[in-house]
Amino acid sequence: MRNTIVSIIAILLGLIAGGLLMLAIGSNPIEGYNYLLQGALINIERIGNTLATATPLIFTGLAVAFAFRTGLFNIGAAGQMLAGGLAATAIALTFEFSRPVMLILMILGGLLAGALFALIPGILKARFNVHEVVSTIMMNWIAYWSVYYIVPGYFKGPSLETESQKLPDEYTLRAPFLSDMFDGSYINYGIFLGIIAVIIIAFIIDKTTLGFELKAVGFNRHAAEYAGMRVNRNIILSMLISGALAGLGGVALYTGNASSMQIGLLPSQGYDGIAVALLGANNPIGVFFAAILFGILYSGTGFMNAMTEIPPELANTIIAIIIYFAATSVLIHRIIDKVKRSKANRPEHKKGEA
């Protein structure tokens, strides 16, 4: 409850600051935000696109949040996405199955590849106490260069050296009925996978013995050890699940929103996942809404930029400011406290002054 309020205040402060920036460059902030919202939500197609934009962020946000609950900082979501996307793409371009079987294989493949890329930092942390921040960043580059060599080497597209072949439509997460429903938007099954993931992760964290253990390790590993929990196993397990989530994010991005992979790019959704987790207070439901918000900001900027003089970088700036306020939420907590207290004290003060 309180975290929700803090996040909302952070968002409002970010929007206000963004508005001030618009003023500073001589634009009308009300007009700017109006176009931003229109760009993201004005018709059913744009709503679909916004949801699709948010989908990978749901996964990476969940990935970061889940690891964080166990006291781990997984900043390798980008690499895990690449691994997941590459695995799914490779499966789709190599084999032939009926559509349902293929989709399930792609999803499983992406999930496993993401998990594998997080497993290595997990083991390094558990066995040799290598900090996961260092090792997950390294894994990002391993994924980056793997794509760099594997895509042109084995799955090269017909025209471009830097892109994989396009997946056949029936081997992507696209669904004609969804596109129709959303007036031709590129929304796809990914959003359903995202919602299912949110529910499953929330369930694991709150209702299961596994969640109980993972959180205990995250809060106080010494006490967890004392109580007989296997700390190292939990660290590895947590990274595994986190990586699997990010891997699914890769599947959603590269075989849902897009239908091919490019080389030489770390997906920005990886790092954005940190911000989404932060704003969502590491809570799965919170992550979901934070991801939707980011989706709105990202997909609305184009329209805002087309209709006004405001540069598209402004959306990134607003996001950065929101993150900044969310990260320094201690300050907001303090302000809430102060407001509460002055309310509680007010009647007395009057008496004192009278």
Next chain:
Amino acid sequence: MSYVVEMFNIRKEFPGIVANDNISLSLKKGEIHALLGENGAGKSTLMGVLFGMYQPERGIIKVREKEVRITNPNVANQLGIGMVHQHFKLVENFTVTENIILGSEPLKGLVLDIDKAAKRIEELSKHYGLNVDPYAKIEDISVGMQQRVEIMKMLYREAEVLIFDEPTAVLTPAEIDELMKIMRNLIKEGKSIIIITHKLKEIKAVADRCTVIRRGKSIGTVNVAEASEESLAEMMVGRHVNFKVDKKESTPGDTVLKIDSVSAKNNRKVMALKDFSLEVRRGEIVGIAGVDGNGQSELVEAITGLRKVESGNILINGEDITNAPIRHRIEKGIGHIPEDRHKRGLVLDYRLDSNMVLEVYNKRPFAKNGLLNFGEIRAYAENIFKNFDVRSGEGGASLARTLSGGNQQKAIIGREIELDPDLLIAVQPTRGLDVGSIEYIHKRLIEHRDKGKAVLLVSLELDEVLKLSDRIAIINNGELVGIVQASETNENEVGLMMAGISKERSV
């Protein structure tokens, strides 16, 4: 008469509880004022209000006769108020000097002038007889020395009013004597002190006046010279407290714990437990007596599985568990009240009821097929709270962090006794408890013994070891000096053995 601090009718509420209800306290210049009260009475909260960590809902604070609003600890510092918290707030890998100047760094132009600070610390240290080395790293110095660094921090900031929250709970008996001396020195230099402690002996030894609170309400302030330990205890608990322990002769049965020439290293990789052998049987309490840091922690950790054993064997009910995982040991019947309740004993950010099933959350009826059953967990926890008088604002829903120190301790003890372990290892079980709770916990430990279970008691308080134990094993420098029957020994003999003089030699 001049007062340096006056607090009038302070009220502070937390969710579900009024921690301070109309409490007043005044501190004379140059006095040592004790603050006494049961666990959860609201002592730490009251001092938190004075130090600016909490804002009271009502009440007035005057410092040197001027009304003030202490909105945060910086304001308190500026007003000359300093506080040593029960859990120190030092940076482990910083030096003493760096820790002390943190937040008020002296500058030479734009650069930090560490040498000047170190010099000043050295002077202060000499002046007050604190004996701290400004260049030592925090992680390398003892707990007693760390506390002096905290005291130095206050002096460096020129605090006139010094607050100590249970400073002696973490100290060895020798360190306590030292601290008392330091406090008297401070008073001589014109400082004024408020000290929270549950040890009536200490109040009698250093305090001039004593304010007693009970369940958030003021009971009164007395001159310590005119009060006895018994009368103070009665004032605080509201009933007569029995300082003696009644217990029957023990009737030991089968061996539960067998330690067979076990050796283990400490954190610095030095052998800290050497060829140690001991047996604990059903129906007896075996006490471990020794000066702090002579291998007690390593012994306990070797038995519970928190530390690797280098050589030797440990058996529980005949089963070799030397290398068994911790969970297996718990299932075999080892209960453990840990030395450090914040590090090991609790997940502070978990609700209290979750903490009550920390070892058994995955067993029926608390879980089935990997799903938690919160109803069962809550009911189980409630039962512990009732039996052990654990008080918190919102019962099981309170975060463990928000409980008073003594209530946290009672919750842990309750959890471990409720597991009904064949072997209960109790390390400093009554650390931070009020006299009423100590009486009760002692009774429960003896009851556990009388149920035919084994108890291994580790305590730095010789008093407690002598009172509760049936047999006493004395440890020195990681070796067993000897084992004596509690009924046939006394403080002097055990004291000598603790210094490493074995019985045979001394006789």
